[in-house]
Amino acid sequence: MCSKFRVLFFCIFFCPLLIFYSQLKGQQGSNRSGKLPTQFSIKDYGLKDYIYLSKDLPHSENKSWKLVCQMPYNCQFQPWIRLKSPEGKKISLNSSNPLVLYLTKTEEVATQAGVNTYEAKNWISGEGAVYTIPAGVTVEAVKYRETGYDTKIAGSFECNDDDYNLLWKKGARTAYICMRDHFYDCPDRERVGFWGDGTPELDQCFYAFDTSSYALCKDLVLRPLKAGFYPGQQLEFLGEYGLWFYYMHTGDIQSIGSVYESTKNFLFNTYKFGNKNQWFDWGNEIKDIAVIENCFMYIDLKTLKKMALLTGHADDTVAINLRLDTIKTTFNKQFWKGNYYMSSQVNSPDDRANAMAVNAGLAEPSKWNTIYINVLTKVNNASCFFDRWIFEALCTMGKQEYALLRMYDRYKTMIPCSFSTLWEHYDRWWATRRNAFDDASSLNHGWNPPVILLSQSIAGISPEKPGWEEYHVFPREAFLNSINVVVPSVKGEIKVEMKKTTTEYSLQLNSPLRTMAIVGIPKGSFSSLKSIKVNGTNIWNGSYTGGIKGISWVGEDAANIKFKVSPGKWNFLGLGSLVINSPKPVRNLSVNGIKLNKKSWTAKASVKDSTFLFSGDNIPVDVSAANAIDGDHWTGWRDMSHKQYAGQWFMIDMKKKQKFNHIVLDNTWALWDSPNHYIVTVSKDGKEWGDPVASGTGKLGITDITFPSQKAQFIKITQTGQDSTYNWSIYEIDIYRKK
The missing domain is CATH 2.60.120.260 (Galactose-binding domain-like)
Structure with missing residues (x-):
């Protein structure tokens, strides 16, 4: 939001929200697939050494001076210092990140005579600490105490292009620093629990962190809806991308049942089409809200129908189907303009609106190519937040190569930079208006989606049944020649390694107990596919031949040749001709010197x-x-x-x-x-x-x-x-x- 409105925003929303979130902690429940964490805690990682000090210690000067210290990554921390000083000198401790000044004043400490240690009382965030030291004070040692939500990064993604590896790692670090007592938009400037930021943060937990993160996800799922608090963000959450995403990854049927009535009430009664301040994406540029909100409502109603059948509310499906049919039968008549979707609210097509029409299933496949050509390759209105859905729409269309290229192009200033986290918006622009640099945009904003996009959409690993009882591995690697990914599912680690050459496509899967996996060999990776071997035995040469215990034929579609496998280690090998060609140069990110x-x-x-x-x-x-x-x-x-x-x-x-x-x-x-x-x-x-x-x-x-x-x-x-x-x-x- 614009800087001049932030103080007013805090007064109206921030303080009541802190009280609201504190009341939500500790809610509990159970699930179908096993016990999930129901409470969350903050971990003290102890005092740590900085990785760089601007001065060698011990150090003192005859004038006031600054000691600037670096940490290995962006984190939540409290500066610590040991010094020798006369009594009554004042030192100050803060982050080098100026955005923390929005919420946390610089701490000052009045020294006692002699050698003493001091530690900041309040946690702050950043990648560096700044100590302001008066004349005559000798600094003997400095450290920092890192704290944070008690979970660890248990997932991973590596490929042959370090640009995407860096994006995944920075995305995971960004998601982690935006977790504490609830999901933050950022830990420095606001710490507000927007549903918009919370949606990708929840999603990324299941691909980046261990199961301890699930308690914070559940906290978001159970959070009471607030009609006046950016209802468009809540609409984005109450469907496949929030509630159902959580259920599919956890199997927590009790939580889904407990929010069914409030979700139905929001969709049927609370949400009003066309209201101002709905907020579907960042910035002041024109968004095609009419198309976007119809798409999300359609997605949410489809999810509500599944929730109704799951929780004993089958009678509600009559009314739900009626609303679904109304949107579906009027959508094309109202918004399709021959080459793209567009409402009367805007004068040119919006990439967000057209992507959501694909994701919602309202745009039939016959329209995909013209949407791709006329909109998705030409328009870049979406922010870091909403680009998640453009990326997913492109992958649905089979345009994953362009999806990866678009991701690289839009993140190209974040990839090589020294910061360990991803920013609020691309190139520090205020929304998409060029030449409008916003100094107050955060450099660690939780809504960035590379973790979910690379692990789920590109590596192609996603649950088919709640709690990962069944899942699929459908890689969409495009021009990437190798992928090594770990997904820390509720059933255990799922490990997939893909490698390809001009003649072989290798896919190794380590599948945990109590699961069934559907593995797809992507047809689009081959110019000619001759045969498929599993664990050294030929099982497909144009048709399924079988012969291996624990594997069965699923069939094939336009994208994949599919097999179902039981838990264990599986080595798939596709033989044929593959084109190894990348439209994106692989850069050397290291400095040679x-x-x-x-x-x-x-x-x-x-x-x-x-x-x-x-x-x-x-x-x-x-x-x-x-x-x-x-x-x-x-x-x-x-x-x-x-x-x-x-x-x-x-x-x-x-x-x-x-x-x-x-x-x-x-x-x-x-x-x-x-x-x-x-x-x-x-x-x-x-x-x-x-x-x-x-x-x-x-x-x-x-x-x-x-x-x-x-x-x-x-x-x-x-x-x-x-x-x-x-x-x-x-x-x-x-x-x-x-x-």
Whole structure:
């Protein structure tokens, strides 16, 4: 939401919600497939060492100074310090993430004389801690206490393209940091339990975390619905993607029964079509809400019908069927425009609306290709949140290759960045409006869906019956040549490994006890499929031949040749001709060089150190030159005097002559503040500067600058271009020499 409205939003919604959520803790129930966790707790991981300190300890100075410390990933933590001090000095402890200032004030501690230890009282979040130390105080040691929801990452996804591996890992870390006493939208700025954020967070629990996470999922399922609290988000939750998703993964029939009446009442009586503030997706750009809400209502009513039959409310199916038929018979007449779906609310087709028509089953397959060509390959209105459903629609259409390419393109600035979590919206834009950078958007937002999309949609692992009594493995790997995935189901770990060459398609499955698995060999991966072997025995050569105990023929459809297998280890091998070709280059994400130690360096710029007022709340944030070399990518330097102009410069004194050939400018936090055009000059004494050793144009987020090896003490980066929209920022600078 817009920054200037956040304070008002907190007053109206946030405080009552905290009371509301605290009342929900501890609700219990049982399930059909075995005992599930019914309570959740917060785990204390103990005091840990930081992985990087901006100063070597012990350290003191004759002026106030900052110690900036790095953790290995974004987490919930409390800073700890041991110091030697006179009495009455004041130190401060906080996260380097400025968004925490929305909810948590910087803690101050008045020192006692001698050597003492202090720990922050309140947990905060981020990837770094900042200690502000007064003159005359010696810091002897620092640590941090990590806490968090008591679950662990038990799932995994690995493939031959590290871009997607990083997305999965960052997605899992993002989901985890947005869990605590309920699902947060983010742990720093708001901590509100929106149903919209909660839907993908719940879904990802079943592919990323162990069964301890199920208690938090159940908490969301049992949460009383609130008519005035963004009803569109609740509509998104009350169907296949929320309630039924939970049931299929847990088998918890009691919880489904307990929410049946409230769900029916919401769908039949509470929800009103066409109201303002329904909220189906991020941003202020035009959304085709009329189409979207019809699709979600249709999905929810289909789910309600299944719930009715499951919980002894079969009589309700007459009314449910009537509503389903009404939507289905009017949908195409009302919204189909020949090449896409569109309501009278908008002037151009929306990718979200057309994807949901596919997902809901309202768009018959004959319309899929024209929707794909005219909308889904041309329109990118969806946010990180809603792109989940565009991705799933593309996979349903058999367009998983484009789905993966679209995912990469939209996440391309998040993949290589130094942050361990995924952001609130793509490229730090406010919604999809270009040139509208939002400094208050979180860099760890729970609604990002790569975990669910890669593990469920691409690896193709999903339950067919509640509680994973039966599930399928239908890979849609597209141009990926190998996938190794673990799904921590309620029945135990499901392990799948897929590899393919130009002649073989190998799929290995380790299936847990008390399950049946339907395995599909994807036809689309082959230009010609000749035979299929299982555990070394040929069982298909155009038709099923059998001969192995524990496996049976299921049949085939347009996508897969399918077999059902009992628990155990199975090795499927498809023989034929496969095309191994990727439209996406695999990038090398590592820097080839040795990073220079910068703890003793100093930095200055062509303008005085200053602060800027952060977001609509006008929170002052320090942007001094020294921040660019403190090792923290959340803190940085910014020229606040003007927008970018020729002659601006930033200079580093490395205190001694060193060899180097590679500079990395990282301004991911202020993504659009890359230098318009720059030159790099070096000096041995800070007075005499030679010709530029490099020049170029800044890149979005991270700018890599390479040049022939130099030996110097001073490095200056000078702006030679101009930009009337953005300031110039360097949020971290690293210098490398050849190995």
